[in-house]
Amino acid sequence: MSKDFIEEYKEFLSECKTERECVSEIVRMAENAGFRDVMKCDSLKAGDKVYSVKMKKAVALFTIGTSGIENGMNILGAHIDSPRLDVKQNPVYEKDFLVYLNTHYYGGIKKYQWVTIPLAIHGVVCRKDGSVVDIRIGEDEGDPVFCISDILPHLAQKQMKESAAEFIPGESLDLVIGSGIPRRKGDDKDDEEKKKEKASAKKAVMALIKEKYGIEESDFGSAELEIVPAGRARDLGLDRSLILAYGQDDRSCAYASVRALLEGGCGARTSCCICVDKEEIGSVGATGMGSHFFENAVAEVVARLPEGFSELSLRRCLANSSMLSSDVNAAFDPMNADLFDRANASFLGGGIVFNKYTGSRGKSGASDANPEFIARLRNILDAAGVRYQMAELGKVDQGGGGTIAFEAAKYGMNVLDAGVSVLSMHAPWEITSREDIMQAFGAYKAFLSLD
Incomplete structure (x- = not known):
């Protein structure tokens, strides 16, 4: 399973180098797994699988749960644009x-x-x-x-x-x-x-x-x-433990998130995976997380459920949801160790990375996750045998970065950044660990099962 998953991931990276290519492939994967365009559905019930696309550059997938939508969703949110x-x-x-x-x-x-x-x-x-x-x-x-x-x-x-x-x-x-x-x-x-x-x-x-x-x-x-x-994703190193490819920020997390949703079943809570555009320039535009695309897609789902649509139901659904902002973190670089607080750095091969907060310097622009939510995640991942590490992007005064987490947090939901370590982030060719890709996939699957 691990080898097949990684080979399929590398193929995804090689074939999907733009947002449009990513959305096209994600829709193909979803339809093969039984998902339908929500706009072609008159009604929805527990177990139904639907998707929504915006301008061919953003996509949201949903598996309808057995409990009421007002109880919230488990959401995996990633971005599919790259420098x-x-x-x-x-x-x-x-x-x-x-x-x-x-x-x-x-x-x-x-x-x-x-x-x-x-x-x-x-x-x-x-x-x-x-x-x-x-x-x-x-x-x-x-x-x-x-x-x-x-x-x-x-x-x-x-x-x-x-x-x-x-x-x-x-x-x-x-x-x-x-x-x-x-x-x-x-x-x-x-x-x-x-x-x-x-x-x-x-x-x-x-x-x-x-x-x-x-x-x-x-x-x-x-x-x-x-x-x-130009060129395809390749194994890196004599032991083939690493992957060298363009666009692993953030398509490593996007691919693992999509696969986790497609391979998950119908739980109590509705499962969602959203892959958006424009994160690298501030989550702006009609296809970025800062737009109303996500909210509108959820509204289309709510309107087709037996309870029917109301603005209050939509607001309760979003506020009661939990989200993993599936985005990458800077891997510790031994050649530039002075840029990192080693005790709070993420390492290649160390498993999925949790960032309690992002932002820069004094947490400017950060989304700061609630510790109660992190504790629940630690519990479920320990039970599932998933490896994880807690980290920051680098030393406090060195800089920083952001994700789509703060945009989702505006709805009042629990949000935590959780993704893969990347060496040479934002370079034309980025480095990740095969182990981390698999651990992220396992973590996302375990998260989607949360009640």
Whole structure:
């Protein structure tokens, strides 16, 4: 079971590098497990399984419990967006015989980590006639890949004196997507010929794009294209104890949460798993946890139950719910040990990580879990033989981070951050432990059984 689960997890990471790809695969998995679109259901009863999707980038799954919905739900909440580069609306340009794709980075990245590595393009282009073209270039063996160039060390004296935050400007993170052939120096050409020649490489690239995808340059204005590391998830280490992959923050927790719900049965309380977008930029937008998507999805469920809908029933349901904010934590890094309080750090292979509070420095922006709730979880996980560790993100004054927990806590429910340790978090390639993935899966299953 463990080996199969990990191989399926790696396949998920390899195939699902955008929010849309994640939602599509999660819906496929859910429908195979007997889930239906809640909007296609007239009524619901105990044991029914339904899902709700928002803009193809957020999804909520529900297994209806036997007790009244006002008693609350057990919720697993994760996010499926990851740091990356997004393609701008007017992106294609040529500069001195090289053709570039202009980008805008998304989420907290170290910009220098994204240069000189193979990159792929994933996403959609929406035409004015309503048709949608799926784009995925750089993943198949025969595909070309893309790259952001960098200065050779021989000429990098000025660059090497600048800070890491400055020596790769955000506006320099543009993808090389083609090239032309410069004219020989001394060629005698008039201004009109030079002008035509200057844009010839871009025209050739756009002609290729139009031929293969039927896309005009203006169609980039209604596109959603993401630049991600090219390549598949791999085992890391001679003992294969670790996993190297893009997007493990937070798709490690999202995948384990979804699988826990799909493989769980009908309990007293309704089980829910929500996977949202935009966490890496503040949980904003229509598909982020800060939107009304989750509340609206729960309302659709409540409206189809025998008790019927009322605003009070919805509010009681949310306030009486319990949630694990399934999000990752920074793994202790022996090469940078001075950044961590070792006694309160999480270690690769140590099991699922509980963060009582997140936030930064003086707990700014934190969701601080109630100790009574943590005690209940400790009890059930000990009984289930699940390994867990209590930790913080790093030393108090070093920085910090947040999750979707504070958004769920607004409803008055119990919320605790619980996820997988990640080394090299937010890098193009992140490291997790196979053991931790399995322990997180076990913890999520045990949590969903809470009465």
